[in-house]
Amino acid sequence: MATTNFAINIFILSIISLLSVPCLLSASPPHSPYLLPIKKDPSTNLFYTTLAIGTPSKSFNLAIDLAGENLWYDCDKNYNSSSYSPISCNSKSCPEDAIGCISCTSGPFKPGCTNNTCGASAINQYAKFIFSAGFGEDIIVISQMEVHGLISACVEAEGFTSGSPLEGLPKSTKGILGLSRSQLALPNQLALENKIQPKFSLCLPSSNKLGYTNLMVKSIDGSVSKFVQTTPLIINPDSTGVVSVKGVPSKEYFISVKSVKIDGNVVNIMPSQLSIDRKGNGGTKISTMSPFTELQSSVYKPSVQDFVKRALDRKMTRVASVAPFEACFDSRTIEKSVTGFVVPTIDLVLQGEVHWSIHGANSMVMAKENVACLAFVDGGTEPRMSFVKASIVIGGYQLVDNLLVFDLDSSKLSFSSSLLLHNASCSHF
Numbered sequence: 001m002a003t004t005n006f007a008i009n010i011f012i013l014s015i016i017s018l019l020s021v022p023c024l025l026s027a028s029p030p031h032s033p034y035l036l037p038i039k040k041d042p043s044t045n046l047f048y049t050t051l052a053i054g055t056p057s058k059s060f061n062l063a064i065d066l067a068g069e070n071l072w073y074d075c076d077k078n079y080n081s082s083s084y085s086p087i088s089c090n091s092k093s094c095p096e097d098a099i100g101c102i103s104c105t106s107g108p109f110k111p112g113c114t115n116n117t118c119g120a121s122a123i124n125q126y127a128k129f130i131f132s133a134g135f136g137e138d139i140i141v142i143s144q145m146e147v148h149g150l151i152s153a154c155v156e157a158e159g160f161t162s163g164s165p166l167e168g169l170p171k172s173t174k175g176i177l178g179l180s181r182s183q184l185a186l187p188n189q190l191a192l193e194n195k196i197q198p199k200f201s202l203c204l205p206s207s208n209k210l211g212y213t214n215l216m217v218k219s220i221d222g223s224v225s226k227f228v229q230t231t232p233l234i235i236n237p238d239s240t241g242v243v244s245v246k247g248v249p250s251k252e253y254f255i256s257v258k259s260v261k262i263d264g265n266v267v268n269i270m271p272s273q274l275s276i277d278r279k280g281n282g283g284t285k286i287s288t289m290s291p292f293t294e295l296q297s298s299v300y301k302p303s304v305q306d307f308v309k310r311a312l313d314r315k316m317t318r319v320a321s322v323a324p325f326e327a328c329f330d331s332r333t334i335e336k337s338v339t340g341f342v343v344p345t346i347d348l349v350l351q352g353e354v355h356w357s358i359h360g361a362n363s364m365v366m367a368k369e370n371v372a373c374l375a376f377v378d379g380g381t382e383p384r385m386s387f388v389k390a391s392i393v394i395g396g397y398q399l400v401d402n403l404l405v406f407d408l409d410s411s412k413l414s415f416s417s418s419l420l421l422h423n424a425s426c427s428h429f
Contacts, residue, residue: 036049039061041171046288047288048064048170048172049177051141053138055083061172062174063173064288067251068176070152070178070182071152072154072175074174075110075112076112088116093118093135118135120153122165125168126167128162131163131165155175179200181251229356229414230412231354232352233255238389240280254283259274261349262306263344267303268306273391274299274391282389283390289396292395296381299392300379301378303346317330341363341372343359343360359420365397400426402426
């Protein structure tokens with residue numbers, strides 16, 4: 001299967017009051033927002049950003065995980081920061097959900113090898129194991145600004161005899177930047193530091209241009225409010241991450257999908273198949289660690305069937321499937337527009353009767369020469385991995401050129417659907 005081109009993307013990480021797209025064209029204000037550039041790895045189709053940590057500062061490429069609970073990085077044997085301060089087990093800074101105390105017997109003592117240290121988990125959904133790390137405080141540079149006192153986790157990846165915490169991540173990455181609801185996720189820490197409410201936005205462009213966003217505005221510009229919609233963020237009552245604990249709310253981002261429409265026609269899916277049940281199964285979550293949207297079979301099969309029917313009505317020629325995709329077509333029989341291939345539009349009808357519209361640029365992927373496939377995959381009748389419980393997992397490909405604003409205080413998601421509809425993109429306004 002062909003992979004998407006290398007793309008430099010903008011990840012906007014900040015605490016904001018409201019969002020204004022036209023402000024992307026203006027210079028940074030005196031109080032600069034926290035901006036992070038994003039790149040897309042062509043091998044894994046995962047996104048990553050770069051942070052400078054420590055003294056002297058060292059740059060780390062970190063995979064972006066909306067389900068990640070903290071910032072953790074590989075402080076290998078060559079890394080030694082003079083400004084690193086481990087958090088002791090009896091410190092007030094030691095998080096309540098720490099995994100006990102860890103100590104280092106191998107020496108010499110350095111970041112990643114300290115005694116009586118508050119224990120952290122270095123979680124990566126692609127790794128075979130959960131790895132232990134030590135919580136510490138160090139200087140982190142964001143948008144050329146030094147931020148002191150942020151808590152992160154440091155782990156020596158080479159120190160484990162079985163597996164690696166970096167398994168499955170882009171080869172250039174050395175850890176994960178977690179953006180979940182966790183108090184240790186960077187948006188929450190920055191909000192606490194600045195004494196304002198936590199809110200961050202995410203925009204993953206498909207082009208190789210680099211843009212910037214001003215995240216410290218006070219009102220939504222009128223031209224933007226016409227196409228930005230808002231829906232509640234739903235809290236799953238049961239945790240859904242790699243470590244699942246009954247009765248502990250999930251820290252991932254869920255939204256309520258009431259129905260699925262294709263070219264305006266409702267797909268025959270029972271509402272119970274889309275809702276969260278008493279065990280925490282079901283629902284729709286947003287993931288940057290899933291390259292493509294995954295649907296449980298009960299949702300996938302009728303959706304694909306309806307899409308194919310509408311596609312054939314448009315005289316699109318179906319061809320053999322290309323794994324992992326089922327519905328594939330001769331791309332030469334599909335027209336093109338500013339929003340990509342002209343194919344049946346997929347609408348996720350959300351709580352509040354707002355529609356997340358998915359057009360060709362986000363619904364079709366070139367799987368090989370002259371073959372374009374519906375970029376959704378069958379998640380099976382049971383979760384593909386034990387911690388994936390959602391009926392729908394909206395993946396990275398469907399997020400490209402969609403502006404998302406996560407308001408953690410009011411628990412709302414603002415979204416644009418495809419910016420291409422408005423002659424804009426995440427990389428260029």
